[in-house]
Amino acid sequence: MIKIMATGGVLDPGAMGLEQHFSDAEMKGIVDAAHAMHLKVAAHAHGARGILAATNAGVDSIEHGTFLDAAGAQAMKAHGTYYSATLMAFSGVQGLMGTGKLPRNPKPRLARRSTSGARG
Ligand SMILES: [Zn+2]
Known part of the structure; x- marks a missing residue:
């Protein structure tokens, strides 16, 4: 498998x-090339647009x-x-x-997560 930094x-x-x-x-090119070599593609993805784009490109998992x-969850369900x-x-x-x-200090991004209503 390979893991890409989708975000x-x-x-x-x-x-x-x-x-x-x-x-x-x-x-899409990365996913198609990996799949042609029988490799799974995991996508490191935090932001919603990156999650959706990686899912639509056909990655096998969102990390x-x-x-x-x-929208991302619905796309993931549709793509399996x-x-x-x-x-x-x-x-x-x-x-x-x-x-x-x-x-480095990750507080701004972590704070954004904790106030966004994201799960966890
Ligand atoms: Zn990661």
Whole structure:
């Protein structure tokens, strides 16, 4: 299997945020190439648009899915996409906040999650 960064993550130092990092065509190309080699594709995906785009591109699983919305969930159901919520990853990051062990301060993105009504 391969895992692609369909979106950024809460600890990423980059400025691209939590949304889609590949075009729709790029993600479809990655998925088609991987499937042609009999590889499953897991998508690291936090933002709703990235989750939806990765799902529509045909990835086999959504990892994290922090801001999964109804449209994304419906698309995942229609495509038979697996969901790995990795709730312990969020809990682990919360436990490291304020310890100086994180590469940068993830508080703004984590705070956004905790006030968005997202599950978990
Ligand atoms: Zn990930």
